[in-house]
Amino acid sequence: xxxxxxDAIQILxxxxxxxKMLLAGLPTEWIMTNEGIDTWSPFDIVGHLIHGEKTxxxxxxxxxxxxxxxxxxxxxxxxxxxxxxxEKRLLTC
Numbered sequence: 001x002x003x004x005x006x007d008a009i010q011i012l013x014x015x016x017x018x019x020k021m022l023l024a025g026l027p028t029e030w031i032m033t034n035e036g037i038d039t040w041s042p043f044d045i046v047g048h049l050i051h052g053e054k055t056x057x058x059x060x061x062x063x064x065x066x067x068x069x070x071x072x073x074x075x076x077x078x079x080x081x082x083x084x085x086x087e088k089r090l091l092t093c
Contacts, residue, residue: 005061012057019046019049023042023046023090026042030042031090043085043090044081044085047081047082047084047085047088048078048080051077051080051081051084052076055076055080059074060073
């Protein structure tokens with residue numbers, strides 16, 4: 001199967017409604033609590049997905065699909081959501 005960026009965008013566009021369905025109505029402590037050291041809460045995971053959406057996945061897809069021989073990715077801060085999500089909350093209703 002050939003990778004088609006437009007198909008990937010269509011599939012990935014379903015992510016927000018799927019996450020909302022999974023988290024809607026859960027108590028805040030379930031959304032904000034992790035399982036211990038070096039683990040992420042659902043809130044952290046959503047923040048990570050948002051950060052990746054804003055800064056990373058389209059640029060990487062373009063690199064992969066380019067005709068350039070150099071396919072080097074820019075570094076991605078996979079912990080940026082901890083800073084970016086401070087003072088924010090997850091709206092699931």
